[in-house]
Amino acid sequence: MSQQGKFIVIEGLEGAGKSSAISLVRDFIHAKTGAEPVCTREPGGTPLAEKMRDLVKIADNTDPLCDKSECLLIYAARAQLVANVIQPALAQGHWVLGDRHNLSSIAYQGGGRGLMPLVQSISDVILGDFKPDLTVYLDINPKVGLERAALRGELDRIEQQKLSFFERARTAYLDVAAKDDSIIVIDAEQPIEQVHKDILTSLAAQGWA
Template identity: 40%
Template sequence: MKRGLFISIEGPDGSGKSTQIKLIKEFLNDIGMDAILTREPGGTVISEKIRQIILDKEHIEMDPMTEALLYAASRAQHVAEVIKPGLQSGKTVICDRFVDSSIAYQGYGRHLGDAVRIINEYAVAGCMPDITFLLKVDPSVGKDRIKEEEQDRLENEKLDFHNTVFKGYLELEEIYKDRIIGIDATKNIDEISNQIVSHINNILKVKD
């Protein structure tokens, strides 16, 4: 059986990822493709429990390396239990955040550098997205879209942190031009969706 398509969606908090992920799934279902929608951190029972620890606002004492390792642990379980089996069965996997998030948030935002990439090479075990959509919006705009009382531990970080994360994303877009597609997330929902669908159609033709 042919391996399924692996799509990841990245971007600052409040960039509109959740909306676009649902639209991608609807599009794929409409053309007869079986799609799994999942998220990081999370996607499995174990990974969701790790998510609760990572994002709990009360855990302000968490060390940056602890944070990076918890993300990688959650990802390793997610890849082994959901992503790899899904792809091997020919399904398309749509993931809300993946390894690029860790590199942007912990590598750049927490200043852990290349250690994050190395850790996650073990976590993903060679399983990387075929295409990644980076929804680009100024972090101050994205942050304002999330009510303060609804923000998790990372969303609650200062704007300087989120600006550093965003710069990291932009660097990753330059480094991985063949995989990461930058999308202007200030456009309306339909315009963004149309751009994403166009790129997915192109990659499906290549895979066929």
């Protein structure tokens, strides 16, 4: 196992292919380190955080979740996950592979919901300088992604948002990625074989010992 753990996150809109990308990167990490990474998902990843995930994902028309409450719940879940799982694992030299992290909040709550000042303020308080070593953002046209997502079955509360919500989220993703060298943008509308090839090429280029 590497003496210093790495934190890698897979990001993307609905239908971008995160699940297959996570499996690919998990295999890459195992081959590189000889150990399975600690895999997380957000929101969620701890018993308490999973309860918060349910509140965010499941629609309750008798008491609709307001946008600010959604944002606060997601950051509360993230605080639990970072404090109780991610940071301890990294400190022990484990690699951590995340299904979403803070960039999702910047995109969905900041861009999609129009709450960027709130997102930035909470992020500064909850995370400070803590961030992934590498984020792989799978970029896809929201219309294409939602068509793919619909084929998987019933959509959750977030997936049921209007197309314009996801268009704003994508813009936020790309705006941040353009300014952050630790975020790799992959064209997720390519054939899956090429998507996976591009991900592996990006990982190999990191030069991690």
